Amino acid sequence: MKLNDDDRDILAGSKGAGSRRAMQILISLANIFEARELIPIESAQIAGVSYLNIGDAGLEFLTDWADQEARVRVPSFMNPAGIDRSLWRKMGIPEEFAQKQMKIITTLCRMGVEDTLTCTPYHIDRVPKMGEHLAWSESSAVSYANSVLGARTNREGGPSALASAIIGKTPAYGLHLTKNRLATHRLHVECNIETAADFNLLGYTIGKNIGDAIPLIDGIDIDMNSWYTTLCLKAFGAAMAASGSIALYHISGVTPEAKRAADDIVKEDAVEIIIGDLDDARRSLEQHTTRLQLVTLGCPHSSFDELFYISNLLKDVTLKIPLWITTSAHVYRKAKEDGIIADIEASGALVIVDTCMVVAPLEYLGYSYIAVDSAKAACYLPSHQHAITYFGSTEQCIKSAKEGRWIN
Amino acid sequence: MDKLEGRIIFAADAEGQILYSAEPIGFFGHVDLHTGQILERKHPLYGQTIKDKILVFPRAKGSTVGSYTIYGLKKNGAGPAGMILSRCETIIAVGAIIAEIACVDRVDITRLAQGGYARISGGKITFETTNIH
Numbered sequence: 001m002k003l004n005d006d007d008r009d010i011l012a013g014s015k016g017a018g019s020r021r022a023m024q025i026l027i028s029l030a031n032i033f034e035a036r037e038l039i040p041i042e043s044a045q046i047a048g049v050s051y052l053n054i055g056d057a058g059l060e061f062l063t064d065w066a067d068q069e070a071r072v073r074v075p076s077f078m079n080p081a082g083i084d085r086s087l088w089r090k091m092g093i094p095e096e097f098a099q100k101q102m103k104i105i106t107t108l109c110r111m112g113v114e115d116t117l118t119c120t121p122y123h124i125d126r127v128p129k130m131g132e133h134l135a136w137s138e139s140s141a142v143s144y145a146n147s148v149l150g151a152r153t154n155r156e157g158g159p160s161a162l163a164s165a166i167i168g169k170t171p172a173y174g175l176h177l178t179k180n181r182l183a184t185h186r187l188h189v190e191c192n193i194e195t196a197a198d199f200n201l202l203g204y205t206i207g208k209n210i211g212d213a214i215p216l217i218d219g220i221d222i223d224m225n226s227w228y229t230t231l232c233l234k235a236f237g238a239a240m241a242a243s244g245s246i247a248l249y250h251i252s253g254v255t256p257e258a259k260r261a262a263d264d265i266v267k268e269d270a271v272e273i274i275i276g277d278l279d280d281a282r283r284s285l286e287q288h289t290t291r292l293q294l295v296t297l298g299c300p301h302s303s304f305d306e307l308f309y310i311s312n313l314l315k316d317v318t319l320k321i322p323l324w325i326t327t328s329a330h331v332y333r334k335a336k337e338d339g340i341i342a343d344i345e346a347s348g349a350l351v352i353v354d355t356c357m358v359v360a361p362l363e364y365l366g367y368s369y370i371a372v373d374s375a376k377a378a379c380y381l382p383s384h385q386h387a388i389t390y391f392g393s394t395e396q397c398i399k400s401a402k403e404g405r406w407i408n
Numbered sequence: 409m410d411k412l413e414g415r416i417i418f419a420a421d422a423e424g425q426i427l428y429s430a431e432p433i434g435f436f437g438h439v440d441l442h443t444g445q446i447l448e449r450k451h452p453l454y455g456q457t458i459k460d461k462i463l464v465f466p467r468a469k470g471s472t473v474g475s476y477t478i479y480g481l482k483k484n485g486a487g488p489a490g491m492i493l494s495r496c497e498t499i500i501a502v503g504a505i506i507a508e509i510a511c512v513d514r515v516d517i518t519r520l521a522q523g524g525y526a527r528i529s530g531g532k533i534t535f536e537t538t539n540i541h
Contacts, residue, residue, distance in 0.1 A: 021506075024505060025502055025505055025506075028417065028418070028501055028505055029498060029501060029502075032417065032496060032497070032498075032501055032513075047472065047473075048472070048473050048476060053436070053471075053473045053476075054473060054476045055441065055476070055480060056480065057441065057476050057477065057479050057480025057481075057483055057484075058473075058476040058479075058480070060479075060480075060483060061476060061479050061506060137472065155472070156472070156498070157472030157473075157474075157475050157498050157499060157502055158472065158473065158475070158476070159475050159476070159502045159506060160475075160498055160502050383437070384437075
């Protein structure tokens with residue numbers, strides 16, 4: 001692999017042990033994946049922030065790295081943590097957990113990572129542009145950046161994204177290279193896909209069926225300029241990345257790299273699959289109880305428009321059980337200025353920032369019957385939180401919170 | 409003594425009893441951080457411990473947080489002595505580098521399926537299939 005003088009100096013320790021360790025990680029990954037060079041990145045997004053996930057081991061590792069003077073060179077964003085920094089007491093999160101979590105956040109801040117604490121950094125002004133190279137790690141953000149924005153990132157782990165942030169580069173392999181972005185599967189969708197719930201179920205179906213692959217999807221006709229499409233596509237990619245490990249999808253005539261003729265973006269030996277209905281996905285996400293303790297919306301984190309939409313659904317509604325909506329602090333501030341947060345909270349619902357239902361310690365808080373409008377969350381809550389998880393539309397979730405039980 | 413050679417992921421010397429899995433291993437949530445015991449009920453190695461073993465498996469599966477799990481196992485003295493894989497990817501590579509655990513891939517792991525004792529030195533593996541099971 002080609003290294004320039006600067007890279008070699010860093011490897012020799014000219015910028016300290018922290019930068020040397022970052023360079024070692026990148027070079028090792030470059031060797032494994034047979035990358036020929038390191039290429040500059042525009043931004044990094046660092047997963048593995050929640051204390052629930054990385055634990056003391058992760059905290060110790062990050063502390064060591066920060067103590068070695070490792071500092072990021074490009075704009076870098078944190079994935080959600082295990083607590084809302086203002087509301088954790090109200091959420092019932094124990095003091096010790098909150099303190100460890102704060103330590104993780106301040107350690108990453110010390111390295112120069114911004115405390116965005118969101119899985120949707122693309123809802124914070126600096127939206128990646130087509131063709132830009134990134135080192136992002138949260139799987140739904142990776143899918144959105146690649147598929148909807150046409151930017152280029154592999155699905156990084158927390159430490160590899162951080163290593164890229166520290167060096168400002170990433171090894172050029174995988175989805176950074178045009179030839180690796182061609183579709184390996186061509187999916188013909190023959191049922192109507194219109195609502196966000198449909199997109200969730202279709203994403204879940206695709207991930208289950210093709211695992212880690214790149215699909216080109218035919219048969220979906222949507223307007224890319226609508227906020228509702230953004231919501232649908234972000235949920236769609238999140239579901240695919242959770243039920244499978246898909247980091248890039250194309251929709252014929254819709255997503256930026258699929259505006260060309262299909263033959264140009266599909267591999268010659270692509271597998272053809274017909275998806276006739278979403279019944280299997282519905283069945284596998286179905287529950288046979290109605291007991292409900294908590295409803296959570298905002299996986300991935302809600303945008304401003306989504307909060308506005310939810311605020312309308314909550315007009316004159318009184319809730320019987322807790323309803324949480326998770327978003328980034330950035331979006332929260334804007335929604336607060338516009339009175340949207342007050343409208344939502346009038347119903348008794350809580351808008352939570354910095355965290356989400358997947359990475360907050362819900363099991364500890366005693367929640368084991370949870371409803372979600374996200375197929376991604378429905379994939380993870382049973383294993384991460386040991387919760388009976390109901391999946392339905394946003395409307396169905398709100399109705400259930402109002403009735404105090406799951407409404408099918 | 410039989411010999412195998414693979415590609416170095418993290419160069420170090422290690423030796424220990426072979427613990428072989430024909431199935432991929434998920435580290436995050438599936439391995440006890442303090443004992444090294446495999447907690448995944450459906451896994452063929454369920455209940456066994458990876459501590460101080462030469463862990464032989466085809467590849468990793470599951471969350472990328474697994475890199476931190478490997479680091480935590482090492483810090484807690486419950487990590488494997490070394491890892492030998494068919495195909496290494498980001499989770500294991502980063503885990504091996506940050507935990508400084510000997511790691512080799514591109515090995516025909518079925519040669520190690522009978523168990524026994526193995527030594528890793530850089531990319532070279534020597535092993536005896538004493539079949540202790």
